[in-house]
Amino acid sequence: MAEAAKKKLKIMIQGYWGSNEPTKAGFPFDHGIILAEAGHEVQIFLIAEAVSLFRRATAETVVPVGWPPLSQVMDKAVASGIQLYACHSCSNARGITEADLVPYKAKWGGPPVLVELVEWADKIMTL
Template identity: 60%
Template sequence: MIRRLFLSRLAQFVAAPLVMAGGFVRDAQGQAARKPLKIMMKSAWGSDDPTKAGFPFLHGLALAEAGHEVQFFLLGEAVGLMRKTLANAVTPVGWPPVGETLDKLAARHIQIYACGTCSRARGVTEADLSNYGAKFGNPTIFVSLVEWADRVITE
């Protein structure tokens, strides 16, 4: 059902420029007007693959800088990145250390949730989370983030 909805929305999106003779709706300055998206980023990548570990944060930051609302849910090995020493030691190829990107996300007050069970299993504490304004998450919070992000599509 969700797949069918996605594909029908994708078809509408692809066909829209062909139907609209004037292209995108323009705002007062002549720029293309767009509705900000609500995006939930989920990651389980950790220090074992620094580049993959960094991508969700780098992409989330780029989306936030473009005016979109972003929230993160970390699980598995990704919760370890909430430790400042580890985040500063994980450097994606061609990019700054993950800690620098996390600092930028925290400065923008972008919410990060770290799976509580995964965090406890890996010794990640509330003090670690506070480095980036993060909170412990759980399955209920994960579901609420998915629903929060999905509301844009269904409204």
């Protein structure tokens, strides 16, 4: 039986976890990389404590069980073509600046961006 052609999906991943849960913090990036390598288009929107990962010094100290420092995983996600977003309100509350977003080519996101991503996506994952 011939295998049907795979549909290229648009997948939005929303991440909540920060440095207090290193392994959970890594899931959006790890899953995003796997999906991007499988040919899907992925965008990651970080909210709540997850925005603290944009602070490079924090990402370098967050080490999920069995993985390299999260900064390396985040770099790989960006290299895989994954667009990252930081909730602007969450970032302001945690002192995350635009300069923190630059190494990850991340963009600010607020309610309108969240709506756009939800409307764009075929699938949504919350991790």
